[in-house]
Amino acid sequence: MTDTVSLTIDDQAVEVPVGTTIWDAARSLGIDIPVLCHSTRMRPVGVCRMCVVDTGVRNLQASCVRPCEEGMAVYTDSEKVRRNRRMLLELLLADYPAPGNREATTGDDELLALARDYGVEHSRFQASASAAPAPVDDSSPVIVVDHAACILCDRCIRGCDELQHNDVMTRSGKGAATHIAFDLDVPMGESTCVACGECQAVCPTGALTNRSLHGLHVLAEDRE
Amino acid sequence: MTAIDVKARVVDSVCPYCGVGCALSWVVDTERNRILEARGRDGAANEGRLCVKGRYGFDYTTHAHRLTKPLIRREDAYPKGALSWDDNGPRRPGGPVDPETVLPHFREATWEEALERVGQGLRGIRDAHGGDALAGFGSAKGSNEEAYLFQKLVRAGFGTNNVDHCTRLCHASSVAALLEGIGSGGVTNIVRDIERADVALITGCNPTENHPVAATFMKDAAANGTELLVVNTRRPRIADYAAMYLEIRPGTDVAFYNAMMHVIINEGLTDDAFIAARTENFEAIRENVQEYSPESVAELVGVDAERITEAARRFGRANAAMLFWGMGISQHTHGTDNARCLIALAMITGNTGRPGTGLHPLRGQNNVQGASDAGLIPMMYPDYQKVSDSGARARFEALWGRSLSPEPGRTVTEITDGALDGTIRGMYILGENPFVSDPDVEKVRKALGTLEFLVVQDIFLTETAEFADVILPGSAFAEKTGTVTNTDRRVQVGRQALQPPGESRQDWQIICDIAERIGYPMRYPDVSAVFDEFAAATGSYAGLSHEVLGDRGRWYPCPDPEHSEGEPIVFEETFPRGRALLVPARQSPPVEATDAAYPLVLNTGRVLEHWHTGTMTRRSAALHGISPEGFVEIHPDDAAAYGVADGGWVEVTSRRGHIRIRARLRDRVARGSVFIPMHFREACANVLTHPAVDPVGKIPAFKYCAVRLEPVVAEDRA
Ligand code: SF4
Numbered sequence: 040m041t042d043t044v045s046l047t048i049d050d051q052a053v054e055v056p057v058g059t060t061i062w063d064a065a066r067s068l069g070i071d072i073p074v075l076c077h078s079t080r081m082r083p084v085g086v087c088r089m090c091v092v093d094t095g096v097r098n099l100q101a102s103c104v105r106p107c108e109e110g111m112a113v114y115t116d117s118e119k120v121r122r123n124r125r126m127l128l129e130l131l132l133a134d135y136p137a138p139g140n141r142e143a144t145t146g147d148d149e150l151l152a153l154a155r156d157y158g159v160e161h162s163r164f165q166a167s168a169s170a171a172p173a174p175v176d177d178s179s180p181v182i183v184v185d186h187a188a189c190i191l192c193d194r195c196i197r198g199c200d201e202l203q204h205n206d207v208m209t210r211s212g213k214g215a216a217t218h219i220a221f222d223l224d225v226p227m228g229e230s231t232c233v234a235c236g237e238c239q240a241v242c243p244t245g246a247l248t249n250r251s252l253h254g255l256h257v258l259a260e261d262r263e
Numbered sequence: 264m265t266a267i268d269v270k271a272r273v274v275d276s277v278c279p280y281c282g283v284g285c286a287l288s289w290v291v292d293t294e295r296n297r298i299l300e301a302r303g304r305d306g307a308a309n310e311g312r313l314c315v316k317g318r319y320g321f322d323y324t325t326h327a328h329r330l331t332k333p334l335i336r337r338e339d340a341y342p343k344g345a346l347s348w349d350d351n352g353p354r355r356p357g358g359p360v361d362p363e364t365v366l367p368h369f370r371e372a373t374w375e376e377a378l379e380r381v382g383q384g385l386r387g388i389r390d391a392h393g394g395d396a397l398a399g400f401g402s403a404k405g406s407n408e409e410a411y412l413f414q415k416l417v418r419a420g421f422g423t424n425n426v427d428h429c430t431r432l433c434h435a436s437s438v439a440a441l442l443e444g445i446g447s448g449g450v451t452n453i454v455r456d457i458e459r460a461d462v463a464l465i466t467g468c469n470p471t472e473n474h475p476v477a478a479t480f481m482k483d484a485a486a487n488g489t490e491l492l493v494v495n496t497r498r499p500r501i502a503d504y505a506a507m508y509l510e511i512r513p514g515t516d517v518a519f520y521n522a523m524m525h526v527i528i529n530e531g532l533t534d535d536a537f538i539a540a541r542t543e544n545f546e547a548i549r550e551n552v553q554e555y556s557p558e559s560v561a562e563l564v565g566v567d568a569e570r571i572t573e574a575a576r577r578f579g580r581a582n583a584a585m586l587f588w589g590m591g592i593s594q595h596t597h598g599t600d601n602a603r604c605l606i607a608l609a610m611i612t613g614n615t616g617r618p619g620t621g622l623h624p625l626r627g628q629n630n631v632q633g634a635s636d637a638g639l640i641p642m643m644y645p646d647y648q649k650v651s652d653s654g655a656r657a658r659f660e661a662l663w664g665r666s667l668s669p670e671p672g673r674t675v676t677e678i679t680d681g682a683l684d685g686t687i688r689g690m691y692i693l694g695e696n697p698f699v700s701d702p703d704v705e706k707v708r709k710a711l712g713t714l715e716f717l718v719v720q721d722i723f724l725t726e727t728a729e730f731a732d733v734i735l736p737g738s739a740f741a742e743k744t745g746t747v748t749n750t751d752r753r754v755q756v757g758r759q760a761l762q763p764p765g766e767s768r769q770d771w772q773i774i775c776d777i778a779e780r781i782g783y784p785m786r787y788p789d790v791s792a793v794f795d796e797f798a799a800a801t802g803s804y805a806g807l808s809h810e811v812l813g814d815r816g817r818w819y820p821c822p823d824p825e826h827s828e829g830e831p832i833v834f835e836e837t838f839p840r841g842r843a844l845l846v847p848a849r850q851s852p853p854v855e856a857t858d859a860a861y862p863l864v865l866n867t868g869r870v871l872e873h874w875h876t877g878t879m880t881r882r883s884a885a886l887h888g889i890s891p892e893g894f895v896e897i898h899p900d901d902a903a904a905y906g907v908a909d910g911g912w913v914e915v916t917s918r919r920g921h922i923r924i925r926a927r928l929r930d931r932v933a934r935g936s937v938f939i940p941m942h943f944r945e946a947c948a949n950v951l952t953h954p955a956v957d958p959v960g961k962i963p964a965f966k967y968c969a970v971r972l973e974p975v976v977a978e979d980r981a
């Protein structure tokens with residue numbers, strides 16, 4: 040028998056195995072906590088802080104990595120939490136090249152969708168004037184890399200290194216110059232990339248998109 | 264730039280390329296009848312992952328070279344011969360068959376006229392010379408339904424068992440050894456069971472390129488503690504994740520595995536209870552391996568005795584050990600012997616029937632398992648029921664309403680021989696390209712040219728179609744609905760996403776159209792009815808239907824498909840033949856040893872971006888863009904000795920022919936060996952390969968022949 044802990048999430052009681060994250064526990068109750076860096080297909084890393092929740096301690100906690108504790112009372116959608124998320128979205132949108140390649144083609148940019156959900160129409164912040172706009176890397180035959188649309192969520196890096204084990208992608212640079220990189224920071228098309236497309240598939244923004252869609256605007260997707 | 268608005272439909276299907284069988288969805292622009300994007304789906308074999316072929320290799324469907332009308336050979340285009348080969352074949356800069364050179368020899372026809380010609384051609388030969396003068400090559404790229412109908416047409420309509428397909432060229436020897444050893448040709452454990460294995464032996468395969476998504480799960484397992492033992496003659500990338508990589512000399516597999524068994528038996532690492540309860544003939548194995556001590560084979564195999572011993576101990580001591588193998592095991596004149604050794608290795612260590620154990624010959628084509636299950640094999644009806652078994656024959660005679668031939672039919676290579684000696688006069692080839700895929704192209708060319716009547720059904724003009732009297736335009740995978748069975752025995756439904764272009768038709772309907780014209784009508788309301796007839800004629804697929812397979816599919820056998828996913832592990836208690844038969848094998852010399860005139864061993868295979876003869880992938884902009892041309896891989900030291908530079912042109916010559924190709928210097932090939940991928944017609948590896956076959960599996964030795972190599976001076980090439 041595994042040990043369990045009991046807690047409440049938005050006032051609903053739940054009992055989960057020790058080690059379960061708050062995000063997973065909430066999901067088992069049907070509560071959706073917004074994410075950017077987290078994906079159920081990958082190891083949680085907790086880098087974006089979109090999924091923060093209020094556990095009653097001084098700092099909001101990133102629910103995708105924070106394990107549940109006995110007796111915790113978690114609030115996933117309090118005003119404090121929502122304010123925090125709005126601030127985060129504004130910061131991310133400050134230098135975002137909206138609408139970006141994902142929104143313009145398949146319309147499923149996760150950052151812009153969250154901005155809409157949280158009523159963030161524009162950012163009060165501006166990209167620092169001194170920073171040169173991040174470049175577009177057009178070197179791959181299948182994927183376009185728009186570094187300006189990258190929010191450094193690391194999904195692509197985990198997709199490349201941990202799902203596909205191609206070990207091509209990493210982060211490079213520091214501070215505002217931090218960016219995703221291929222091999223030792225060469226253009227994607229010149230790297231050891233095998234074009235499996237996993238990075239593009241997991242990217243939540245317009246940073247990594249399929250070239251085949253550029254120039255198209257998919258109005259609606261019917262499923263059968 | 265203003266964007267073009269498109270209305271999209273999302274269709275759940277399966278990747279059309281390899282045997283991993285990744286589930287995917289296509290985003291389809293219905294108005295323009297094209298696929299815009301492929302997305303991984305949460306399938307049993309892939310959990311949303313795809314490789315470059317599944318993700319980006321879909322655009323061949325809309326290539327301008329698609330056949331859209333039936334074609335009949337012009338009167339003045341006889342006698343038949345290759346049309347695009349001689350003038351520009353080996354010296355062309357590259358690319359698939361150019362229709363411009365071929366189409367002038369054909370004229371467009373109506374379906375009515377073309378089918379009438381096919382009916383006449385096939386009927387005429389059958390009625391004058393008997394059914395055994397006809398033969399059919401089906402394809403492991405077609406669906407189960409197409410394979411079933413095709414072999415039914417040949418058996419009941421033509422009246423012969425001369426029906427085969429490309430499994431002959433890939434795993435026929437593995438299947439022969441498995442049928443002999445355990446009584447079933449399918450895998451015992453699914454790929455992803457590797458996560459429960461302590462040790463996995465991965466031999467004669469290059470999964471990161473040929474089964475890419477399966478390889479990601481192997482690497483997952485390695486990261487979580489499964490020890491990989493990788494054995495090969497050319498270093499595959501999976502070796503980077505291995506606990507041990509053992510590079511053996513080409514063709515020494517039997518000696519190597521006998522030596523492993525020598526250690527396991529003599530050091531008491533066998534599972535004696537399993538041997539006693541589940542196997543027979545162990546004594547013969549024990550005796551046979553005595554003369555294969557690691558010390559005595561080390562020099563032949565090219566691996567130190569200590570390392571052979573260590574690998575054997577790791578395998579023998581594992582609680583759960585799994586075996587994966589590919590064409591490096593099967594495509595030899597001793598391919599059946601190689602597979603026998605692997606089966607014996609698993610059995611004497613008790614490694615089947617439990618999680619993390621078992622035998623997994625990695626299947627190449629998306630439906631090579633299913634095409635074999637459906638009976639595209641000359642000796643077997645659907646579900647491996649022997650044509651020589653009168654009970655089975657009576658059942659199929661009753662089902663198909665015709666008396667059937669009790670004689671096992673001819674295999675792929677025997678059909679070629681039959682065409683040459685005049686005993687095979689007419690052929691129906693659906694979706695295969697033997698001219699490029701079979702060994703010794705020159706011989707195949709003569710054989711195809713000799714046929715009195717040849718009908719080819721395909722989506723592009725293939726090199727094989729150039730020999731046809733009639734060419735029928737079929738449909739691409741994405742243009743039809745049907746089931747395919749992956750390497751894990753997972754049966755999945757591929758759903759129609761596109762309309763077949765022009766007048767091209769769905770392949771299952773064309774097969775039925777031909778049946779009609781030769782006096783054996785086969786009529787079905789839709790393709791799922793074909794599946795139902797097939798499933799009911801088998802034990803393995805019984806109970807399955809398109810409806811119950813749904814979006815996720817099932818592993819067969821699956822007695823209770825409403826409530827279960829099917830069996831990821833089989834033979835927990837017993838094998839289909841009862842006890843496993845252990846068959847000793849002896850190291851034998853290669854058919855064509857190297858010598859002073861031909862000092863190098865040629866190994867052939869595939870690259871990540873391409874598929875077989877390249878008819879699909881070379882017409883995909885993305886895949887062609889990444890991998891535009893053929894190459895011969897050669898060790899830098901050998902290259903230096905021959906005066907060959909990286910990227911320079913060389914001529915590679917065997918006793919059967921010669922090709923020109925660019926050299927790629929790589930130390931992943933062993934000294935004394937070269938590697939050429941099979942996809943590139945202008946540098947066609949099978950011009951060089953040897954047509955000798957394994958005596959049991961009848962599989963050609965694509966992995967071994969003797970060649971020599973010379974640099975080509977630049978001016979020469981023009
Ligand atoms: S490219 Fe996309 S997936 Fe990668 S870090 Fe940036 S936003 Fe995340």
Ligand code: SF4
Binds near residue numbers: 278282475477
């Ligand atoms: S691994 Fe095989 S089935 Fe999967 S996407 Fe690649 S080619 Fe297709």
Ligand code: FES
Binds near residue numbers: 074086087090
């Ligand atoms: S989603 Fe939890 S920190 Fe990004």
